Amino acid sequence: MADEFTYAVEIWSVKQGKEEEFLKIWTDLANWTKANEMCSISVILLQDLEQKNLFMSFGPWKTSACVQAWRQQPEFKAAFMKLKEVCDEIKTSTMKSVYNIPQDTM
Numbered sequence: 001m002a003d004e005f006t007y008a009v010e011i012w013s014v015k016q017g018k019e020e021e022f023l024k025i026w027t028d029l030a031n032w033t034k035a036n037e038m039c040s041i042s043v044i045l046l047q048d049l050e051q052k053n054l055f056m057s058f059g060p061w062k063t064s065a066c067v068q069a070w071r072q073q074p075e076f077k078a079a080f081m082k083l084k085e086v087c088d089e090i091k092t093s094t095m096k097s098v099y100n101i102p103q104d105t106m
Helices: 019-035 064-072 074-086
Strands: 006-014 044-047 054-061 087-096
Touching: 006 019, 006 064, 019 054, 019 074, 054 064, 064 074, 064 087, 074 087
Parallel strands: none
Antiparallel strands: 006 054, 006 087, 044 054
C-alpha cells in the first residue's frame, strides 16, 4: 500500500471539570508538534457527545519511528505530564490501517 501510515491514537478520560484545561494543554502540544515538523501528517481531537470528559485524538504519521521519536521529546514528555494531572486515565496506542474506504468510492 503506497499510502501506508502509522497512527498515533490516544483516549483521554479527563477529570470532571478539567475539560477546558485539558483542551488548552492538548492544543499547545498539537501546535508545538506541527511547528516542529515532527513527521505528523494531521491530527484530530474528538469529544464524546454524551460523556463530555471523554476525548480521542488520532492522526497519521510518516513512520512508527516518528511516533516513537515524538513521544521521547522533552516537550512531549512535559506536556504529557501536565495532561496526566488533568486525566483520570490515558490510553495510548500506535496503530496501522488495515482497511480504508476512500471517500470518492462512497
